[in-house]
Amino acid sequence: MISFWSRLLDFISPRACAVCGRRLSLQEEAICLSCNVELPRTDCTQDFLDNDVARTFWGRIPVERAAALFYYTPQSGVSRIIYQLKYQHHPEIGATLARQFARELIPALFFEGMDAIVPVPLTKRRQRERGYNQSAIIAHAIGEQAQLPVITNAMERLTFNQSQTLKHRWERNENVEQAFRLTHPDAVCGRHILLVDDIITTGATLCACASELLKAGGVRVSVLSLGFTKS
Numbered sequence: 001m002i003s004f005w006s007r008l009l010d011f012i013s014p015r016a017c018a019v020c021g022r023r024l025s026l027q028e029e030a031i032c033l034s035c036n037v038e039l040p041r042t043d044c045t046q047d048f049l050d051n052d053v054a055r056t057f058w059g060r061i062p063v064e065r066a067a068a069l070f071y072y073t074p075q076s077g078v079s080r081i082i083y084q085l086k087y088q089h090h091p092e093i094g095a096t097l098a099r100q101f102a103r104e105l106i107p108a109l110f111f112e113g114m115d116a117i118v119p120v121p122l123t124k125r126r127q128r129e130r131g132y133n134q135s136a137i138i139a140h141a142i143g144e145q146a147q148l149p150v151i152t153n154a155m156e157r158l159t160f161n162q163s164q165t166l167k168h169r170w171e172r173n174e175n176v177e178q179a180f181r182l183t184h185p186d187a188v189c190g191r192h193i194l195l196v197d198d199i200i201t202t203g204a205t206l207c208a209c210a211s212e213l214l215k216a217g218g219v220r221v222s223v224l225s226l227g228f229t230k231s
Helices: 004-012 033-038 079-087 091-105 124-130 134-146 169-175 204-214
Strands: 063-071 116-119 155-157 180-182 192-200 220-228
Touching: 063 091, 079 091, 079 134, 079 192, 079 220, 091 134, 091 220, 116 134, 134 192, 134 220, 155 204, 180 204, 192 204, 204 220
Parallel strands: 063 220, 116 192, 192 220
Antiparallel strands: 155 180
């Protein structure tokens, strides 16, 4: 049953689909049913060890499991999901899609044996400007469904030189070199950690984060994101 107050709020402040912009029904969240059906899913649930996301990290860092919800294409309808999440102050989009994705991953045992979730950190300045860390929003929504704790103080981001958006693969690697620092190794030592980001393009950011986490010793790493750019 949908409450009177929910109906009233929707009448006063109607919600729009993050992809097509159409008004959402009371039963729809973040994206409409049509866009949800057409969402270019990665289907990573078929194999968490050998899929497009996992192959991005082969030969770079040891990844136990890897998954992303959808394929991201710049200037496409689905790109609006990430744009609104990061730049238009709509953290609820990330949280809603993350919860939906987690519910799909739980029956496939993606979270089996994992101990905690670590979101990719932002610099303090960038987080103040944005008002939130979109990766942390996703991580907390995932943790809520998977019943995993979220660790936000395991490492920090020291620098944010330039946006990764328009950079080539080698430039992305250089842009995040020494950008992160492990601050609380005891929080992750000997644990299976799920690294969470909003989007994976070349994997440079997650590789840099994972390299720091591995310094704690005995750490196993898996990765998850909402979007994935297929090269």
